[in-house]
Amino acid sequence: MQSQRLRRIGAYLFADLDRKQAELEAKGVDVINLGVGDPDLPTPPHIVHALEEGAQDPRTHRYPPYRGTAQFLQAAADWVMKRFGVRVDPEREVLALIGSKEGLAHLPWAVLNPSEVALVPDPGYPVYRSSTIMAEGEPVAMPLQADRGFLPDFDRIPHEVLGRARLIFLNYPNNPTGATADLEFFARAVEFARRHKLLLVHDNSYCEIAYDGYRPPSILEVDGAQEVAIELHSLSKAFNMTGWRVGFAVGNAEAVDALGTLKTNVDSGVFRAVQHAAVAALTGPQEVIAPTLATYRARRDRLVSALRSVGWSPPVPRATLYVWMPTPGGASSVAFAAEVLERTGVVITPGVGYGACGEGYVRLSLTTPDARLDEALDRIRSAYG
Numbered sequence: 001m002q003s004q005r006l007r008r009i010g011a012y013l014f015a016d017l018d019r020k021q022a023e024l025e026a027k028g029v030d031v032i033n034l035g036v037g038d039p040d041l042p043t044p045p046h047i048v049h050a051l052e053e054g055a056q057d058p059r060t061h062r063y064p065p066y067r068g069t070a071q072f073l074q075a076a077a078d079w080v081m082k083r084f085g086v087r088v089d090p091e092r093e094v095l096a097l098i099g100s101k102e103g104l105a106h107l108p109w110a111v112l113n114p115s116e117v118a119l120v121p122d123p124g125y126p127v128y129r130s131s132t133i134m135a136e137g138e139p140v141a142m143p144l145q146a147d148r149g150f151l152p153d154f155d156r157i158p159h160e161v162l163g164r165a166r167l168i169f170l171n172y173p174n175n176p177t178g179a180t181a182d183l184e185f186f187a188r189a190v191e192f193a194r195r196h197k198l199l200l201v202h203d204n205s206y207c208e209i210a211y212d213g214y215r216p217p218s219i220l221e222v223d224g225a226q227e228v229a230i231e232l233h234s235l236s237k238a239f240n241m242t243g244w245r246v247g248f249a250v251g252n253a254e255a256v257d258a259l260g261t262l263k264t265n266v267d268s269g270v271f272r273a274v275q276h277a278a279v280a281a282l283t284g285p286q287e288v289i290a291p292t293l294a295t296y297r298a299r300r301d302r303l304v305s306a307l308r309s310v311g312w313s314p315p316v317p318r319a320t321l322y323v324w325m326p327t328p329g330g331a332s333s334v335a336f337a338a339e340v341l342e343r344t345g346v347v348i349t350p351g352v353g354y355g356a357c358g359e360g361y362v363r364l365s366l367t368t369p370d371a372r373l374d375e376a377l378d379r380i381r382s383a384y385g
């Protein structure tokens with residue numbers, strides 16, 4: 001039934017995980033899922049209230065403007081200015097998205113020709129690769145390795161590949177590694193994209209999820225970045241809004257226009273009431289994020305200390321919702337995750353699910369309610385301690 005393109009993608013990583021979990025649960029096992037990064041805390045009340053208010057207004061019930069409401073585009077531009085000191089034109093350089101995943105999935109369709117190359121981080125969020133395949137492009141992996149802080153080495157990308165490359169995806173703070181990038185790296189990435197005439201797509205879904213005083217930058221802070229880069233933002237992780245499906249693209253006007261034109265042919269925009277709520281999130285008090293971050297930080301510290309107490313070696317991430325841990329003794333990531341699931345009923349994600357270079361790692365997420373996380377850690381301590 002499936003097209004060749006779809007078959008080339010293979011099963012979505014989390015679909016497999018969900019199935020395995022369901023099988024165990026059917027057998028009566030009380031499974032605790034530390035696999036998926038989906039915030040468990042509720043959306044702040046003023047945002048929910050704005051949705052209610054928006055939904056009560058019959059004017060929101062009709063098709064929204066394709067590229068976003070004027071209020072939403074302005075709120076996004078103002079937020080980018082306030083947060084990063086970057087000035088963007090809300091009409092030409094901002095585009096509403098049905099979540100950043102939607103934008104990532106559609107971008108290659110909008111800008112890539114068949115057999116052109118998209119450089120994708122490995123390990124990486126699976127959508128960069130799958131959307132490239134759907135557009136009949138060729139994803140080429142850029143290995144992210146621990147000894148380089150999980151930053152790609154641009155010098156190691158073969159010349160032949162660069163000649164056919166049109167797109168490069170980056171994502172810092174990074175899912176799944178938890179790595180971060182500074183402006184100096186972003187400046188090198190912008191220069192690299194300029195030299196090789198690439199559109200640089202930066203997925204900044206985690207810019208608000210950082211700890212210990214760290215404030216992740218935008219790639220648009222680099223001088224001239226807007227000539228080559230488009231950045232994707234999401235309200236999902238910052239405001240606990242994964243179910244709402246809203247985000248935005250910002251940056252290079254031609255890329256924004258291409259993506260907008262493609263989307264005009266595919267979807268009909270974000271429900272106006274959701275955009276109204278997103279305006280409340282972007283223009284309202286940003287301090288609402290602090291208690292969420294305090295919760296994740298405390299979980300991170302409990303998780304890391306429990307894993308270290310059984311002799312494992314997780315690093316302490318300063319951003320994202322994830323602990324990216326080398327498997328003990330260099331075990332295969334699938335074998336180790338399967339063993340943990342069997343011995344403890346705890347789901348963790350095999351790193352290889354994010355690409356071949358994720359082999360030898362597992363990802364544990366911080367989005368499980370405190371009591372369940374503590375139960376999972378107790379089980380790990382008694383099984384492995």
Ligand SMILES: *Cc1c(COP(=O)(O)O)cnc(C)c1O
Nearest residue numbers: 099100101125175205234236247
């Ligand atoms: C969660 C996530 C997204 C998707 O965010 P949505 O706005 O909910 O679509 C995109 N990129 C990365 C790296 C993510 O982890």
